[in-house]
Amino acid sequence: MTMTLTVPPRATEDRLTGLPVAIIGAGPIGLAAAAQLLERGIKVVVYEAGDHAGAAVTQWGHTRLFTPWEHLIDPAARRLLDAGGWVSPVSDELPLGSQLVRDYLAPLAATTELAPRIRYRSRVTAVSREGMDRTRSTGRASTPFLLRIQSTGETIDVLARAVIDTSGTYSTPNSLASSGLDPLGSSGGGAFVSHALPDVLGAERARFAGRRVLVVGAGHSAANTLLKLAELATEEPGTDITWAIRGADPVRVYGSDGDELEERGKLGGRVHELVRSGAVTLLDRFEIERLDESEGACAVTARRGAAPASVTVDVVVNATGFRPDLDMLREVRVSLDEIVEAPRALAPLIDPNLHSCGTVEPHGVAELAHPESNFFIAGMKSYGRAPTFLLLTGYEQVRSIADELAGNHAAARQVQLVLPQTGVCSTDLGSGGAGCCAVEPATSETMWEANSSAETTGADPKSSGCCA
Template sequence: MTMTLNVPPRTSDARLNGLPVAIIGAGPVGLAAAAQLLERGVDVIIYEAGETAGSAITQWGHTRLFSPWEYLVDEAAARLLDTANWDAPPAHKLPYGRDLVEQYLAPLAATPELAPRIRYRHRVTDVTRQGMDRTRSVGRASAPFQLRIDGPDGTDEMLARAVIDTSGTYGSSNALGSNGLNPTGSESVEANLSHALPDVLGRERERFAGKHVVVVGAGHSAANTLLKLATLAKEEPDTTVTWVIRRARPTRVYGSAADELEARGQLGSATHELVTSGAVTLLDSFEIDRLAPADNGRVTITGRRRGEPTKIDADIVVNATGFRPNLDMLREIRISLDEVVEAPRALASLIDPNEHSCGTVYPHGVAELAHPEPNFFIAGMKSYGRAPTFLLLTGYEQVRSIADELAGNHAAARIVQLVLPETGVCSTDLNTESSSCCTTAGPDKAEANCAADSTEPGGESTEVANTAGCCG
């Protein structure tokens, strides 16, 4: 039997009058959504789990972006900042993550228009319709959204006319296990596990110095961490580094000499040199099955390499395997996600990492982001599910399109204006001060904040991871 999804008709919106649009996450895409909506006369309220705007970005604030400032600022956000006499950073300079927060997101969140609308330390735990679970259809489109929120003063609920989830993915890492699950025994060695992009040369230096560190993952976050660990090993000779990947070869990281992103090419060649020189030991074709405590507070990694049982003893394991969306809070609303990528179904085929790099992802907006639940949208890194090709300017265009839709400008919402070149990655720790990042692929806009791997941080607070100038 063939089953079709029941999408209720849009009826009277009288119950929605006077209610704001709720935005989940005060990262770059969430704040851009608020700025776009306010320009159109649509009221908003923003819920941020962290203590500041872009709080997830601060966790990898020591990482430099590939993209210069000219590609990191949303147009509506810039107009808000201009009214506050914002001193824009040099357009062609490459910022660190912390610069993105301090010089852009914090001033934006402090503008008179946005500051009163942001609720910090408020984590949205559930989204539903007032008086309706996901099985109820009659009158659904006209019922307000109901959000349950954990805040400093306890649990509260609020109503909204629409919801934009920009909570990102940074708080939801992929598993270390090759089967998509955390390896057996992970809970017994939590003290030995590290998040992606640790601050190896800064605040976490003492933890890594003189240790055997295993970095798991075949993307650019792993490469960044390997480069920092190699630097640390020169200063702390007892530091040793092993790189574990499931693939037969780290082709995606190594790239090619013809890479049109010079900084990405340098990152790949530098990582390759670490392996060929012996500074980093590469274990390819390795599938992790189990983690267990070892002597002297270490951890034993058990798995298979090319079908043969293999063990590694280490002090620290860095999980640089990427991120996935946390969908728990959306269980009572009707969302339609691709069963593989976990992105909105109409978007999934456009961003499938088996077919696309970030430069070949088609521009998209509200038409691809819509769900069977009217006026509910997932935007930013979280909209890409497990796909690794998210672009920050793509997130800005997503929320511009959504803002037009919610403001009643339906035709404008479907005119997607972003032009994307064939390039990738978004962040590196190579000591370059500026870069064109991406070449212009069209007369209107050049997309310059690419991510070639889901191991890069998400664009929003998560959140999340959110979420940021780097991509997940």
């Protein structure tokens, strides 16, 4: 593996001159950030770990969003697309994740303005300052950022004047164990674990048909999978469904009748009926400790209150949510809330014990700023482990950041955003299928789930949340 520096050190007094803003992730928020910056005449480069825009969204492309098209398109991105003759999807339709990629993200990434600026198969593994670790302060703000990137078999270092991390959380799921650590047990136990939102009725049908399935998580990604499994069970005899939650009551899933996103509002009632009818067996207060291979199946050991508990299944669906990858940021100065791992000023506004998608206050660069000058985390990753994210929120975040980087500091702090009111935030499945708030499951951006401090409310601390 070779290492090269693609931009040589600068000898000029202003070392930032001519350098681009680096955006990590070519998902909905990353591409929106690029469109906003280009509209202000700012040079950008987008680094995407996948081989196409919205690669993370594609992984759950079979899932239907519960947000209509009118709330899924960033204004600057729309202006860029419209200039090229793009035909917008019908505003009130609810797209699948695959349609979001096909009809919006792919055309946006292919525009003449954006296409030359996106680097695919380029995974950012670390962010620092050129020649400076996080302990050095003199001249720090005027020193270029250095991003280390794994790209097509080599490792390269590139420089940037500013960094916007929109890499999401989909590639870093929470643990199945209630401790937050990996479950104890044999190494073979992990072979039985499925990612969140598996394609139960499509590409992964054979893995679930006629099998004993345990779905773990008290959020709407879990609920989406339960509904799909229930449909599969009517077609495939022997499909047995168990649902395990850490809390005492799945109130976050059962939800609210007052949800302004109609399809999301239907989700809770349908899951509740599955439990009442016996189609799904609910295990509450189920805190997983071990996974072991046992005679070709997975023995799941837990505690249920003070008593030991166990269940043997063929597949375990990890719908416990996601967390941000912070290892890549060890050499930059970030200030994160100690509970939800969101930017410290943002955390109180998104506390899942107090807020849903519709009650999060509008926010922008003031709440997203870190001690590291011109470094920002936006999109789903900015919410850390909180589950209340909507794409509309992320679009406003990057609009504010773009104004800040363009020097329009007043506009950056004039944040206005109206969100749908809701008592629940997460993926939903209505008459057309499952859905997600507005996406960002993750390398790029994306869905998610996770709640960190729900003990006092009875909610599952790892319940799923909205999309990114």
